[in-house]
Amino acid sequence: MDTPFTVQKRDFIAGLQKGLSVIEAFDQEQSRLSMTEVAQRTGLTRAAARRYLLTLTQLGYVNYDGRMFSLSPRVLRLGQSYFHSARLPRIVYPQVQKLAHALQETSSVGVLDAADVICIAATSAGRTVSPTLQPGSRAPAYCTANGRVLLAALPQERVDAWLDEHPLEPLTPHTVTHKDRLRIEIARARAQGFAVVDQELELGLRTISVPLKNLRGDTVAAMNVSVHATRMTLADLQERCLPALMQVQAQVRNLL
Structure with missing residues (x-):
């Protein structure tokens, strides 16, 4: 993962930060926002939010229908x-392609971004088990197995700080939401070198993940295989998919 980098105050452009925060205010739950809602989500004043929204509209990154704002395809x-x-x-x-087609299952690679894992590569090999497993998606x-590996x-100390900072919502009846238990699951992933998550993100979705490391031993991403729970037990998932994941893990290490 990237080493934290601090920019000196004289070199930091606050306006760029605020403009990006306006873009990030839109999400799947709120794809259309009013000026007031953008101000509330970003912590900007309504006047400042208005200026950034109008500038982004002029640049083509935001659409405005006379009442509500939404992102335009140019953001892509x-x-x-x-x-x-x-x-x-x-x-x-x-x-990812070779792994998915060899196993005839879905595989993806993700990186950690604050509270989420962002998918940077994925392929389904003809079996789409979740809409979250596609490039650019966040979970x-x-x-998630990729998240716990990362x-x-x-x-x-950073794990403890992360747990203190981010709320744990029960997305399914199986989601681990107790911080002490999650701390144990993260420690287990660290000790065994892989993580298995059973229907915690979505009902029916089972996933196993391993870290992808460079030659220095730094974890730069995580790779998973995801299956539907009706087709494969947890034991079968580990027995069938973990050796293939570890083989790719070894091959990628020489490339990173």
Whole structure:
């Protein structure tokens, strides 16, 4: 994972930060927002939110229907710039393809971003088990196998701080929401070198994940295999998919 980097105050452009926060205010639950709602979500004044929204509208990143604002397809340029230029997605995508087609299951690679795991590569091999398993999608780190593997790579003090900072919501009846129990699950992932999550993100979704490390031993991403619970038991998931994941893990290490 990336090393924290601090910019000196004289070099920090607060306006850019605020403009990006306006874009990030829109999500799946709230795809259309009023000026007041954007101000509330970003902590900006209504006047400042108005200026940023109008500027983004002028630039083509935001649409305005006279009452509500929404993101335009041009925002995809920002994400595509990462997928086209970043080295990590280009390296792991062929491996994800080979793994998914060898197992005839869905596989994806994710990286940690604050509370979430962002998918940077995925393929379904003809079996789509969840809409969250596609490039650019986000899922809560605490209830995903990729998320637990990535959290397990953090020093324990950072794990504790992460648990204090982020709420744990019960997305299904199986979701682990007790912080002490989640701390144990993260420690288990660290000790055994992989994580298995059973229907905590979505009912019917079972996932196993391993960390992807570079030659220095730093975890830079996590790779999973996801199956539907009606087709494969947890024991079968581990027995069938873990060896293949570990094989890819070893191959990728020489490339990262």
